[in-house]
Amino acid sequence: MDKTRVGRPSPGSVAAPQPDILARFPTQDADYLRSIAQSHRFAKNELIFHAGAPGKHVYFLRSGRVKIYQPAHCGKEVILWFCFPGDMFGFAEVAQGEGRVVNALACEASEVLSVTQTQFTDFLRTHPESSLLVMQLLSCRMRTLGDVIVNLVNDDAQTRIMKLILRLSARHGIRVGQDLHLNIDLTHQEIADMVGTTRQTVTSVLSQLQKRGLMRLENRRILIESSELMGEIAPPD
Numbered sequence: 001m002d003k004t005r006v007g008r009p010s011p012g013s014v015a016a017p018q019p020d021i022l023a024r025f026p027t028q029d030a031d032y033l034r035s036i037a038q039s040h041r042f043a044k045n046e047l048i049f050h051a052g053a054p055g056k057h058v059y060f061l062r063s064g065r066v067k068i069y070q071p072a073h074c075g076k077e078v079i080l081w082f083c084f085p086g087d088m089f090g091f092a093e094v095a096q097g098e099g100r101v102v103n104a105l106a107c108e109a110s111e112v113l114s115v116t117q118t119q120f121t122d123f124l125r126t127h128p129e130s131s132l133l134v135m136q137l138l139s140c141r142m143r144t145l146g147d148v149i150v151n152l153v154n155d156d157a158q159t160r161i162m163k164l165i166l167r168l169s170a171r172h173g174i175r176v177g178q179d180l181h182l183n184i185d186l187t188h189q190e191i192a193d194m195v196g197t198t199r200q201t202v203t204s205v206l207s208q209l210q211k212r213g214l215m216r217l218e219n220r221r222i223l224i225e226s227s228e229l230m231g232e233i234a235p236p237d
Contacts, residue, residue: 020086021137022060029130033060033123037113042106048090053100055093057114061085064110065184068102069193079193080145082107084172084184088137094120152196158205160195165215169224182222 022030066083083089094117124131151160173180188202209215215224
C-alpha cells in the first residue's frame with residue numbers, strides 16, 4: 001500500500017503548505033535554539049498564554065497540537081489556525097513588544113519550547129537564513145488569514161468547509177493508495193470555528209460529501225476519495 005505525505009497543495013487548495021520551521025532551519029541554527037530554549041509541558045485544554053498577557057516569549061511546538069484563537073462577543077471561539085510539531089507561534093506580539101491579542105491552548109498533551117524575546121531577536125539578527133524562513137512563515141499565515149476573510153464574504157458554508165479540508169490536506173495529507181488521509185483529528189466544532197458556521201452545518205455538509213463519494217470519516221479523521229473533484233467544486237481563490 002502506497003503511503004506518502006503530500007508535498008504540494010492538491011487542486012482547489014487555497015494556500016501553500018506552511019513549513020515545519022524547525023526542520024527547515026539550518027541544522028546548527030535549530031540546535032542553537034534548542035540549546036537556549038526552556039521546555040514546558042501542557043495538559044490537554046491548558047492555556048499556554050492568553051489575550052492580555054505580556055508577549056515576552058516565542059514558542060516552538062515539539063509535540064502535540066495547539067490552537068490559536070480569539071473569543072467572539074457571542075461566546076464562540078474564532079480559531080485562526082492550528083499549530084503542529086515544528087510550528088512557531090507567539091511571535092507577532094514579541095516582534096511588536098506588545099501584549100498578547102490571541103489565546104494559545106493545548107488541544108492535547110503538548111511539549112513546547114520557549115525562547116525569550118531578547119534571545120530570539122538576537123538570533124534573527126545573527127542568522128539571516130533562518131530570519132528569511134521566519135518571514136516566509138509569517139507571510140504564509142497572512143495569506144491564509146486573508147483567504148479566510150475572502151471566503152467568509154464570497155463563499156457559502158459548504159465551499160468554505162471544502163476549502164478548509166483541501167488546505168489542511170495540502171499540508172498534513174498522507175496518500176494511501178488512491179485516498180488522501182487528513183492526518184489530524186478535528187472535531188466538527190473546531191471545523192465550524194475555523195470557517196464561521198455552526199457544528200450542525202459542518203455535520204450536515206460532511207454527511208453530504210460522504211453521500212457524494214468525495215470523502216469519508218473514520219475515527220474523526222477525514223479520508224478524501226476525490227481531491228480533484230473537490231477542487232473543481234470548491235475552486236481556489
